Amino acid sequence: MTDTAPRTGPTFHGVTEDGDRRFYIFGDHRLVSCTAVTGVIAKDALLRYAANQAVAAVFEELPAIVIASRIKPCGNTSHRCDHDNTIRCDACACRECKTCIANWLAERHMANTARRADEGTRVHDVIEWWALHGEIKPYDDDIAPYVKAFQAFVVEYGLTPDSFLLSEALVVNRGAGYAGTTDGVIRIYAAASQAAAKLVSRVTGVPWKKAAKLGLTVDLVIDFKTREGEKPRFYPEQALQLTGYRHAPIVRIKNSDEEFPMLPTDGGMLVQLRPDGVTVRLAVTTERTYRRGFLYALGLTKWLIEEGPAAVSAHTFVLPETIAARKRKAAKEAAAAVPAEPAPAAA
Template sequence: MPIAAGAEAVLTREFPFHSVEESDDGRWYIIDGQRLMSVTTAFKAAAKRGLVEKSASLSAELAFDQIPLIVSASRRKPCGNTWSRCKHEDGESCERCPCRVCRACVQRWIAEQHNREWGRRADEGVRVHDVAEWWSYHGEIKDHDADIAGYVTSFQSYVADYGITPDDVLLAEALLVHRKIGAAGQTDGIVRIHAERTEKAAKLVSRLTQTNWRKAQKQKLTLDVLFDIKTREAEEPKFYPENALQLAGYRHFPVIRVKNSDTEVPMLPVDAGVIVQLLPHDYAVRPVVCDRATYENGFLPHLNAYRWTTEDGAAAVSSRTFVLPETVAARARKAAKEQAVAEGAAA
């Protein structure tokens, strides 16, 4: 699957038996020579109004915080290097680097505030997931940075409230693969919920099975649940339709690629999907619809829309797609020129 015209690969990370490519058009898994679209990349085809508004708000906040810099930059001529892609070690620079003080550079810096913020939030999420994964394998919370301590505490409250132990985690941080549709993605895992252990566990099982929660406890019902952990830097939880689409994709991918190997096994069957949202001082668990209909009517159209955008979108509006056919006279001149070249070569 080619990168869209003009897109540039910015990072390729090597893992045992596969690699991950981060490019201008998203994340791609390279497995056995096949380029597979990341599940989260598929949602780039959908404009998310909330993200657009948040991005604008972040840039506006930064602009007000940097009024003296903006005034100074407004008096400087563009350096001409604002869009240079120079890459250096920290602290190094060259004459082609953006000056970062002219109007064009400062304007770009403010406009890209959301990218830096999303990068910071993504880094937090990765570190929180590392702690959760470590717990699932070792049964203890590993040392972690102070800036994610609130999320880690919320994670500990979640597993305690639902009576979850490491033995209940049937799958953790696994790569799921669907070669037929050209996609792959990493799930946080599958966990077995025991209704008998806590009231919250019983009520979750009750909601998903439409059974009285006390009855669910008495019958010792269990459910195998596909889950995804999200971190949210806010006091109140908020869930999005993309959360359901993501789990619908994972649930219907046929293959689990065993971590740090090229071994593949069939996907485990699950009863439902839930989003576990970790807040700085709390958490929320939300069941989501991730059935076959959501997969076919929601996930696959997003995947196909983004694939069309990256593979065929540019050509769909290119002036070179519908070229005028050659006239008889033009073909005759071309043939005569080719004959003259051939005769010259023969002589």
């Protein structure tokens, strides 16, 4: 992987979530995930997706919605019972009244988002297995279109498992305060195929036929994206995510505390897997993008986490009289905590 000997880093305690933000825990440090950083960017497409999911559900369940409009709220809509969903109790939401149905419609996109995330995880598992073992492991029918798209990508660019210099690696930047899991680093050989030669040409500026003849290569940080819809679609925050991975100085070996310097790379690449095919898109992951894009988003994320709540808290601006009273109280408590000096001995 590199000539530099590995060193042992602090113990990795896993990933935790706080609301919709993800953090990587190393020892006593909590590092913001790259996906949490890009999450501060407004995503109009997701808003439209959520609205479209609710509209689709209305038409699918129109009779039930009409009936629900005539049923008074059960009063338990927001209650979450601890027991199994197959069990019903008096505290359970009825799922039939107007309020319950409205809540279900509003959250319809969340169930689909969870489903899509699960599909993406399983697709990535198949890709990682191929990179490590050179074969496609058994997979579920629902992700078959994405696996086939990945196989088409492999063929088009003449890839082998050895093309993966890294696969599903944890990258860490303690100085900046973030971490993330990259899908890997891939070496593209210009001589492998015409598509590979043209990709190398776009990165190096060398005409593609000459690049193939010279046997040029480029190493790219890669991110696989699954997209349920047809036709390719990419977003700027995806480039920022790749940029964070590329500029992290440390790579951590999976399931260990061993760390290496990040591999030098020539850029970043998005590979979108869809039911109708695969699209490869180079992304700008330069030092400028890192400093003017990713680090700005990281700073905003940290501010929102560390200082944002206090910026609008009723307890932030305190009356001077209250501050003075608190100081007097603290002084009294401190004086009371000091043990009394023993009385002088009698002459």
